[in-house]
């Protein structure tokens with residue numbers, strides 16, 4: 001059984017006695033900075049020159065500095081810029097300004113696991129990774145709840161890195177739900193696998209193939225959209241509440257029987273072999289290298305694939321249909337660029 005942590009296992013005063021710099025004010029950065037502040041922590045935000053995020057942070061009453069100045073003031077530096085730019089920021093602005101003994105906090109293990117950031121000895125290196133999008137991390141905290149976190153210590157230079165990590169996890173509200181003990185390696189590899197094989201890659205491809213199969217057979221695109229995309233949320237909600245068993249209990253016997261006999265025909269044993277190959281590329285670093293090399297070249301492959309996805313025939317059908325739903329607010333149906341799992 002995994003080791004779990006709750007509010008009672010952590011001492012909030014540990015992080016309240018530190019000076020924290022949050023680098024980046026995007027999905028996770030804004031949530032961590034605001035939750036820390038509301039938990040009584042001394043926090044400043046580090047952003048680059050001309051940053052589009054500056055105004056948002058200042059409107060919340062947060063102090064915004066350059067990354068270098070924020071790091072100079074702080075004895076805890078939280079790195080919440082996008083994974084693909086973290087090593088540049090680290091090399092150019094964080095490392096040269098890092099106080100002796102300052103701790104580094106990550107929200108995902110990518111750069112440590114694959115060696116893109118190699119902190120000098122003497123710094124605690126910890127991870128507090130919420131298992132949910134940043135906007136939910138903020139909303140849950142504001143509502144008195146929290147999003148579960150996974151917590152890891154890569155380097156315990158001070159001998160007190162776990163106390164710090166748990167105190168930080170408590171301050172952002174994570175331990176109101178639960179913290180799970182992990183390692184940078186386990187978090188990074190399972191996070192990448194989950195989003196690639198199941199949550200983002202697997203589900204998106206499954207929806208697109210389902211839509212293509214129905215529309216190519218002559219069925220109306222609007223009807224196909226409802227069957228293979230819209231209803232997915234209702235099914236996932238049931239799975240989230242009570243596992244696959246609750247979903248099968250709630251649907252008709254016809255649907256349940258079809259699940260048993262056709263699920264393994266669609267997602268057959270070859271899919272599991274494909275998943276193992278994807279996991280292999282994550283473990284070997286091949287995926288990380290491909291992603292980082294593409295990003296460093298200006299992201300040509302990434303941009304091409306993004307455009308191809310946006311042009312899939314299911315997208316315009318969904319855009320038109322969602323306008324007709326009384327219960328979807330325009331802000332929910334807007335495409336939000338740059339959000340990540």
Ligand code: NDP
Pocket residue numbers: 023024025026027028029046047048050051052053054067079080081082083085089107108129130131132133134135338339340341
């Ligand atoms: P975002 O893409 O939302 O981060 C954008 C922020 O980073 C903006 O404030 C942006 O500022 C700033 N930024 C971008 N480039 C630079 C730069 N060169 N120098 C300084 N600041 C810069 O990131 P996420 O919140 O999605 O991810 C942050 C970390 O959290 C990652 O490690 C990710 O894996 C992890 N994570 C993310 C989750 C999520 O929900 N998105 C879930 C769990 C973990 P500007 O306005 O200047 O562009």
Ligand code: MG
Pocket residue numbers: 227
């Ligand atoms: Mg049906």
Ligand code: MG
Pocket residue numbers: 108191192195340341
């Ligand atoms: Mg992820």
